[in-house]
Amino acid sequence: MFNALVIDKNGEQTTALKSVDQSLLHEGDVVIDIAYSTLNYKDALAICHKPGVVKQWPMIPGIDFAGVVKSSSHSRFKAGDAVLLNGYGVGEKHTGGLAQQARVNGDWLVPLPENLSLKQSMAIGTAGYTSMLCVLALEKQGVTPESGPILVTGAAGGVGSIAISILSKLGYNVTAVSGRLEQESYLRNLGANAVLPRCEFEGEAKPLSKEKYAGVVDVAGSNILANAIAQTQYGGVVTACGLAAGMDLPTSVAPFILRGVKLIGIDSVMAPMEQRLEAWQRLTVDLELSMLDDVIQCIPLSGVQEVAKQLLHGQVRGRVIVDVNA
Template structure:
């Protein structure tokens, strides 16, 4: 194809960031062995930070943001993919150091791609996106640590956000008693519709805590970090675990060794950006079976390409619940 539309982040000599919609050609794209016609993307918190410039996500300029994409292979020099294949991509520095998803055409390394699960549409895959895929990695980490539904309640922090919403939906379908922590208690109907059995105010966890608290949770998915994570760790039952994947409150962790050495608690770090392909495929296979697609629909909204910049601002300001699907070139 000739030119195509893309969102481009740039900055001048004064290091001030600009964001604009431009027409690009394939000559503007970076190296890769697979060229994709992008049909859908999504808006993650990291995308919001990149577009607003509120955190140093972008490390190369100019940059096309967007860390998630779904689309169809146009050209391939990679033996694992051929023209017409439906593919998805999450992470790998796309939208940070390699031009990303907010473009009608993308060129990437085939090693970063996986084939789209047959049971999911491209739009559904982006409704899940990195946030939902990270939630599934957290659930898998808890399962591998022996946190099963019979062990007791599990906590999800930042529950009305992207990771939290999908984590609540998955865990509830798997039979866990899910307690959702949120700063938006007005979202009670939304979160209970996803499967939360109870809600607690995030203020119960976000302040100064004690080295050890009452044992309340068999496990937790934490997307908040900082004092919240410290408090969650202090309340995990003996032998339980926390899957930590975010830093919405902060990247510090003001805790002690007490939960680890007195209760055998495990802190499981969950990264979604550089995870090997086999684990990605396993997570997406589980998403295709363990995520109620009706609940996925209830936690997503769809916007057009021209709405991406506003959606990025909204997600950083906490005005977005659940997930945002972007129609790029559907």
């Protein structure tokens, strides 16, 4: 028996911390004793019973985790190996990481990178891994520190916080956008050169605005993304990885056909293993690991439901990691 956060649906959805056994876990060829998971925006949506995330019940939420292999019939992994997982539908279609054990397809697992502890890997988590995918996309499209400033929306959240830290260490000039200007000192400590209020990006976007940014890391969507696109300079690159402000995109073709702006979607869930390994290797080099203590709070499984509500209300700064054995 082990502890797990379980979402079930018998008429209405319920979420409860329960003692369960492996019969609740979905099929896989590797069983992991989990050390840490995280609480992401998608997890919070599921835990608070917002529609569209959980595809079947009962479900253990948690879109990522890190731990040690308990047993394996997969050729790449053996008992005692330290591993991590991001995405692949865990916590949505396949039982996830907010539990003391998981059973998954070994093809989904990433060996824990050298120089990272299990706790550090989840302090980075899916948010940091997604941030790195955004940075890699900017680089591969030729955006360099000399190209111009980079705009990061949702800057005080998990993706934004780590994106700022990475970009700053790489020498980029970073402008942070946040709805919580009381976090300005936090954002500047991460490396932001300027901090702008979210309200400047929430209104209806013009087809084109003054060219300001060589690149964008956007977690918001909707008007915020539309305004960011309108302010992207000629040949600039916009990476989109979230929908915190909405799934719509009220823009026009003008930035794309008159300025050659590129809009690149970043999917962390089903990204090929080659990209995952590259992102995690770069994170060990390009992220200042000492900053992780400043961007995380660590909670037990019993605290997840309350913090999930806070996360959906924009009351959480940085990253939330879950010590599933606390």
